[in-house]
């Protein structure tokens with residue numbers, strides 16, 4: 001499990017990114033997008049949802065969607081789509097596969113994040129070291145996962161989302 005980040009002062013809010021054309025509402029609630037026989041490299045992404053004053057937020061809705069390993073979205077069903085909520089410590093856990101890129105886009109995972117009664121943050125997260133990161137016009141280094149490690153059966157990575165604090 002990821003460590004709660006050390007906070008010295010105010011965190012930068014996670015930047016928003018375009019939703020793109022492939023979002024579908026009413027996804028199944030699930031932390032794992034893996035299905036039997038699914039191709040690709042297994043990827044576990046974990047992290048916290050924090051406020052800019054570095055407080056973890058419980059019960060945050062996270063709705064992930066992405067391509068399969070070959071860069072294809074499922075636009076008829078809910079393959080590679082699912083929502084979940086942060087636990088009481090503000091953590092989430094996503095089990096998926098490394099997404100493929102597609103024309104014009106480096107590999108990315110789309111996500112919508114909403115704290116209870118808060119606004120929706122729509123953004124995308126990226127993998128470090130992908131050759132197409134440099135040529136994707138909307139790629140942002142602030143949205144790259146950290147602590148990417150190879151494991152016996154895939155990869156693990158961390159990404160902490162930071163939401164604007166509300167008083």
Ligand code: FE
Nearest residue numbers: 020105108110
């Ligand atoms: Fe996309």
